[in-house]
Amino acid sequence: MFKQLRNKFLMLNLIIISIMMVISFTSIYLITYRSVHNDITLEMNRLLEAKGKPNKEPKRSNINGSNSNDEKHSFERSASFILIMNNNNNLLSHSSTFDMNEEFYKTASEKALNLKADRGSFELDDTYWEFMRKPSSEESVYKLIFLDVTDRYNYLTNLIYTFAAVAFIMLIVIFFISRFFANKAIKPIKETFDKQEQFIADASHELKTPLAVINTNTDVLLANSEDTISNQSKWIYYIKSEVHRMTKLTNDLLYLAQADNSDIRLISxxxxxxxxxxxxxxxxxxxxxxxxxxxxxxxxxxxxxxxxxxxxxxxxxxxxxxxxxxxxxxxxxxxxxxxxxxxxxxxxxxxxxxxxxxxxxxxxxxxxxxxxxxxxxxxxxxxxxxxxxxxxxxxxxxxxxxxxxxxxxxxxxxxxxxxxx
Structure with missing residues (x-):
């Protein structure tokens, strides 16, 4: 019974902690995601304000038609490019942080246009891109701004994996801590319950003996019902003696029960x-x-x-x-x-x-x-x-x-x- 009580306590504790952890990690992730998303928006707007003239930066190694630069070179900004499109979705011109082939631009624009949205993301050549569609000052022309968000997506993915690993380790640690405190909390309850069971068993055993003596002596009296009381006084004395013992026992038990429940109010x-x-x-x-x-x-x-x-x-x-x-x-x-x-x-x-x-x-x-x-x-x-x-x-x-x-x-x-x- 106490093992089941402990297990229920552990399960309830783990469920509550799991819910709290999910809520906490989800809140942190959403805040981080919103921050990353805002950063992407700001950078894409910055590219748009540059009017298609971004600073030259080394090309990423995973982009088709890229220049051959050192792969270990660190980048200050993500790769990006802008496409000028007409209303027939034909590519008119492009501006990029590095040179890429026309086929890459065409594939990127097709993927963006297939999403039929002013903003979205897609994967191309193991690289994640986010795009934004903006109208141009010229009629029948619009701009598609593309930004490499692979590092940001990887950051969010690693954040999820980190949260999952931390949550798993914390649940294991919390399980053993909860188990320790559950055993510690249940121990006095179990001891009290065991003492109560033992108390009832002992009281029943002690009462059984005088009751058996009274019953036996009563049978003797009934078997000699025609005899005088004086001749049977021995058996009556035995009954009275056992009744006295039972009275003392029950009074003691009543006092201890009242003391346990704090029902006794002593006049001091x-x-x-x-x-x-x-x-x-x-x-x-x-x-x-x-x-x-x-x-x-x-x-x-x-x-x-x-x-x-x-x-x-x-x-x-x-x-x-x-x-x-x-x-x-x-x-x-x-x-x-x-x-x-x-x-x-x-x-x-x-x-x-x-x-x-x-x-x-x-x-x-x-x-x-x-x-x-x-x-x-x-x-x-x-x-x-x-x-x-x-x-x-x-x-x-x-x-x-x-x-x-x-x-x-x-x-x-x-x-x-x-x-x-």
Whole structure:
């Protein structure tokens, strides 16, 4: 699909550029042609004003009956001649820049008269001539002025060939440039589409398991419909537990979908981030102690941030819970909140296996879990870090992770301080 989109984009781009090039080159050619045509007209009028007495110039080598001059001689003006004709189209006299035989004059006049026009052009002996018919001051007589325009015609022809070559080369260059930028433009769209497909597939997979558990336990209840509720409470508890998990999952999915579409409007105020973090630590201390882990924290007091305190508490809860799950037995969890310039910086560190380098760039992706079996046992869906990242970015902050295998893992959250602080 994206390949077809890219090809359509390239074709449209090339068509538009081709049309622009055709219009540009055609305009240049028409301007040049008009200039050349005007130059020919001026020179023919100059010949007419000379009254048949043009300056002598060396003869061109391709004209019959010409004088034998050096072919490498450069010419200041094109070859020309004037024929005086009567109304019966008979040649009365001629005037030329060089001597030519009578047969040449006769052939030239016949070609001009056959066109039945006062002005035109024809080819004679591999030379292009342009003529103009003008009435003479004498009655029953008119003049035919002929001018060699071979060089001018060759110039226009070479101009067309040059335009064609330049257009061909430019189209090739533009094709590869357009292809590069088309791939670059489509890449984020493709990545977003792929993530959306993966997101839907993962969400469907996660919902399938609790639905299967609910369906199975419901069948068990229906199979023992005559039994008391107290005897079947185990199956009802399983159903309730799965419903609770599904509710949490759907709420998380709804939040992420709203965050993607910028539908969430957080109520923001100035609040004491130091107190908010300390309150979360108090709620988590019991769980950390029961897991035989050591908690060490250093909180700088009176750090004021602007935002939604409940959402940022959720970030702290997610990162502490994540550290709790992945800290090794009898390990240590460290939390630090400091102020650096105009930012509040929180760091969450824990000892343990660490995160492989290939996985650390994906840990904020939705449904991404390094140890899937362990995450399932702990009730996780791989959405916590994605939600934490979304909340931090909504507060114009930044979150990232670093890890040393089998040593320590550190998550860092940077948040802007309140303006008045």
């Amino acid at each position: 105020t100035d609040f004491n981030l130091s107190e908010a973090v300390e309150n979360i630590i108090l709620t988590m201390e019991a769980s950390i102690f029961e897991s035989n882990l050591l908690l060490d924290y250093d909180i700088t007091p009176e750090i004021i941030c602007h935002g939604n305190s409940e959402k940022l508490k959720q970030v702290v809860m997610i990162l502490l819970d994540n550290a709790l799950k992945y800290t090794n037995s009898h390990g240590k969890i460290s939390l630090e909140l400091k102020k650096y310039n105009n930012k509040a910086v929180m760091t969450f560190s824990n000892t343990g296996k660490g995160i492989p380098e290939n996985d650390i760039k994906h840990i904020f992706d939705r449904f991404y879990r390094i140890d899937k079996s362990r995450s399932k046992n702990s009730g996780g869906y791989g959405l916590g870090l994605a939600i934490a990242k979304s909340i931090v970015e909504q507060h114009k902050g930044r979150i990232y992770a670093k890890s040393i295998i089998n040593t320590i893992t550190t998550f860092t959250v940077e948040l802007p301080l309140a303006v008045n602080r």
